Amino acid sequence: MDNLYKKELTEEEFKKFRDYIYKKSGINYTINKKIILQNRIRRRLRDLGLNSYLEYFNLIKNKPIDSPEMIKFFDEVTTNETSFFRHERQFVALKSMIIPELLEIKRNKDLNVWSAAASMGKEAYTISMVLKETVGLHNYKMKILGTDLNNKVLNMAKLGEYDIKDGKDIPREYEKYVIRDKENGILKIKEDLKKMIEFKRFNLKESYSFFPKMDVIFCRNVFIYFEKKTQKEMVDKFYDRLIPGGFFILGHSETLNGVSDKFIYRKFNGENLMIYQKPLK
C-alpha cells in the first residue's frame, strides 16, 4: 500500500465525514469507530487514486445519495452482518403467534412484510420460508419487500446464492426451500421464494409514504447504529406504515423503551423477543 494511504484521518476530517454520514443516513459513527471509518474511506481513495481524505470529502459532499460515488461510499460505510434464522425464536413467534393472529384480523387476502434493513437478503428469505409454511396454506397473495442502503449487499440478495456454510442455521423443516450445490459450495434459494421478494435500495431517513401498508415490519440490528432522535423519527414512520394490529420487530439488543409508547409490547410464551404490535384501534 502506498504511504499516502497509511495517513491517519485527523479529528477534524473524521468530524466532517461523521457529520455528513449522520445527516444523510442517520448512521452515528462514534469516536471509537474512527479507525474503522478511516479504513473504509481509504478503500474509496485507493480505487479513485485520490491523494487526501479532504479531496474525497469535497468530491462527495454535494452529491445526491443515489449518485454513483455515493452508492459506493455507502456500500463501504455500512455494516452488513446477517444470517438465516438470526434470533430464531422470533421466527418461531412469527409462525406460531404473529401469522395466526394476523389471519384472524385481516379482511383482505394480501399479506405484506417488510425487511427494512435487509442486508444480503437472508432475513427476507427466512421470512419467505416461514410465510410459505404458514400463510401459503391459506391462499394469500404474499409480498416481501427487502430494502437496504447498501447496493452491493442488495445485489447479493437478488442473486439468492450464498456460501454453502451459511446454510448451517436453516432448520431441517425449511431445507426444501434451498438447493445445496455441494460441488461448487453454493447454497441457492429456490425460485418460488425469490419471486415473493422485491429488493430495492432505500434510505430509512427518507419518507416511507409511498410503500404499501405493511402487516409485519422487521427492522432488526440497524437501530444500534442510530441515535434515539433518529430512531424516534423512523419509528413514527414505521408506525404509520403498519396496518392496525400489525407487528414491528427489532433486533434482540434493541428496544422501543424511551423511543415510542404507541406500541403494545408482546411476549411470546413469556419470552422477551422485542416484538411490538400497533394497537387494533
Ligand SMILES: C[S@@+](CC[C@H](N)C(=O)[O-])C[C@H]1O[C@@H](n2cnc3c(N)ncnc32)[C@H](O)[C@@H]1O
Ligand atoms: C447489521 S445489518 C442487519 C441485517 C438484518 N436486518 C439482520 O438483522 O440480520 C444492518 C443493515 O442496515 C443497513 N442500513 C444502515 N443504515 C441504513 C439506512 N439509513 N437506510 C437503510 N439501510 C440502512 C446496512 O446497510 C446493513 O445492511
